[in-house]
Amino acid sequence: MSSDHHHDHGMYDSDPLHHHPPQPDLEDTPLTHHQIMQIAVGELLIEKNIISADELRAQIEFQDSITPARGAELVARAWSDDGFKGRLIADSKAAGDEIGMDVGPVPILVMENTPTVHNLIVCTLCSCYPRFLLGIPPDWYKSRSYRRRAISEPRKVLSEFGTDLNDSVEIKVHDSTADMRYMVLPMRPAGTDGMSEAELAGLVTRDCMIGVTVPEGPSKA
Amino acid sequence: MSARYKVGDTVRVRQAFPPGHCRTPYYCRGKSGVVVRCCGEYRNPEYLAYGTYDGPEEPLYRVQFMQTDMWDDYSGAPHDKVEIEIYEHWLVPETS
Known part of the structure; x- marks a missing residue:
């Protein structure tokens, strides 16, 4: 605090007309x-x-305006239609066109999680992210800590996100270093038979599509 | 420009440290991996970064590496992998 500004701002401040905004203006x-x-x-x-x-x-x-709901819609459709899933993995742009969704000008590669492979997305060089499907990246995705550790100790990072994977599952980290972007296609959770695409989409979160967690089935409440 | 490598080829990333902007992470330089996807051709970011927008397009590959080859102290499972996009001029054929 500067020397000409050394008074108290506590709740017992004696001058009610002297106050500062709770946070700085832009x-x-x-x-x-x-x-x-x-x-x-x-x-x-x-x-x-x-x-x-x-x-x-x-x-x-x-x-x-872009939110992860766009990615979730693609995932829910893939869970509901094996043919669509295949086309989404082969060419996400063409698959998006089928349902009237523009996945954007940068190719997005869809990486499918399986019982034996778990995918994780990072951009170690900066903050490349599938913005057309997931919107603005979370701050942690852009942090040096995530960028360094997701690549070098992905299992520890996943564990800190609450995702503990057995060593028998292969972890595949995708570093978005150049002209591709990536989105994870998570596995459909158990207990979701008979759910509509809209209901399924509600289970798919942003973090599932980055790969730091996996979707949960409907709560049994 | 036709692609020099195809899916399944074993390649090595050049152990080079040129000045300026590039998109090849340090941690994979000098490492050996396998081409898992040919991504098409894109303009070289090492020129784009300095305002040359009409340079030639160059093949881009996705190369898969074993994590245990990338980090001496890798603590995960031995079958864990990393896949990185690398431009052709950063790759040499793996001879051994």
Whole structure:
């Protein structure tokens, strides 16, 4: 705390008119180099009529609107239809087209978990992620800790996520280093016979499709 | 550019440390693995990173390695694997 600002802010603060906002406003934190560059490039693209302000806004809105529900819909469909599952694994773009879902411009490879193989996704170099199917990545996915440890000690990382796999199961880590993106197709949990695709999709979480956990069947409550 | 390797080929990642941006993680350099997928051809990120957007496209592969080959102290199961996307110019045929 600076020397000209050494008073108490406790609940017994004697001056009720002197207070600070509970957290800093956006403008109170200096912009980073990359934030400045992002704003500058956006302004230039608009000034030069390459894209419009509304197109830029709409694209940000679209990116923000993507949730893991899109990936979950694909998984639920694959659980319900073996033919679709095969096509999803062979070519996720074509499979997405079948149900009117654009999986995006970057190829997404769907990695199927089986009783003998468990897949885990990481991007050790940065934070590549299947955003068109899962939305914005969680902060931990981008952390140096996850990126370093998911590749070098995946079983410990899985265990910290509550996922303990027997040593007989092979763990296959996929490092998204270049032009592919990855999504895990988890195994369908037991006790889900007769569930609709919408009900099944409700069991499929983001973390299941990254591979740090596995879906659970319906609770027996 | 036609792909030099096919699925099943054993390859080794070059033990090289060029300056600048590249997409080949340090931990796999010098390691031997098997091509498990030919991903098609993409522009070389080592040029793209510096603004050359019209360079030639290059074959990209997914190469599978044994985890025990990657980390001296790997604590998991001996059959655990890692698969990495690697551009062709980073690969040499495994001769041994």
